[in-house]
Amino acid sequence: MGDTEKVLGCFQFESRETCERAKKESEMIRQIKEKADMSDAKTALKVYNKAVSDRLFETAPGYCFLLELRQTIEESGLAEPESLAEIPVKDGEQARIDTILQRPYGHKYEKLYEGQRLLNRKYKIALAALIILLAGFVIINFRFEYSIFTYFTDYKAHMEEEIVDKYEEWQTELEEREQKLNQAEGSGAK
Numbered sequence: 001m002g003d004t005e006k007v008l009g010c011f012q013f014e015s016r017e018t019c020e021r022a023k024k025e026s027e028m029i030r031q032i033k034e035k036a037d038m039s040d041a042k043t044a045l046k047v048y049n050k051a052v053s054d055r056l057f058e059t060a061p062g063y064c065f066l067l068e069l070r071q072t073i074e075e076s077g078l079a080e081p082e083s084l085a086e087i088p089v090k091d092g093e094q095a096r097i098d099t100i101l102q103r104p105y106g107h108k109y110e111k112l113y114e115g116q117r118l119l120n121r122k123y124k125i126a127l128a129a130l131i132i133l134l135a136g137f138v139i140i141n142f143r144f145e146y147s148i149f150t151y152f153t154d155y156k157a158h159m160e161e162e163i164v165d166k167y168e169e170w171q172t173e174l175e176e177r178e179q180k181l182n183q184a185e186g187s188g189a190k
Helices: 016-035 041-054 060-076 094-102 104-143 151-189
Strands: none
Touching: 016 060, 041 060
């Protein structure tokens, strides 16, 4: 670790003055992001052109912000990379800029985006499986006589009908036997 007065976020500066300048730039960046939608390519292009022409940024956080704006503009297709003004770098800062470009911080949003895409894909798969399961459940319920929706109401009524039908059959059968016995007694008595 270094002197905490020379550290800002993940950057360690050689002098306290440069660190103070970086803090001011970070505050300016925060205010710009609060006031304007930097995901909008047109807004990003205006801010980028203004910041480059006025040479607003001279420290690593400022360069990172300009690179982020440039990436937003390039990805939107609003402007070709060759048509964008180059980021002005103070003498002796090019080595630091090269280090910043090699760090994974520039790809932080890409990693977050890929992670979210993977999560969205998993949600879509789970949703599709749930829909298929629900469709199967509904189809099964309509194909069979007893479903989860009608099991207790229809089942009870159906069982009562079966019992009544069975007793009616027994009664009819008993009446037929009784008639046969009466006929047998009537023909045997004569």
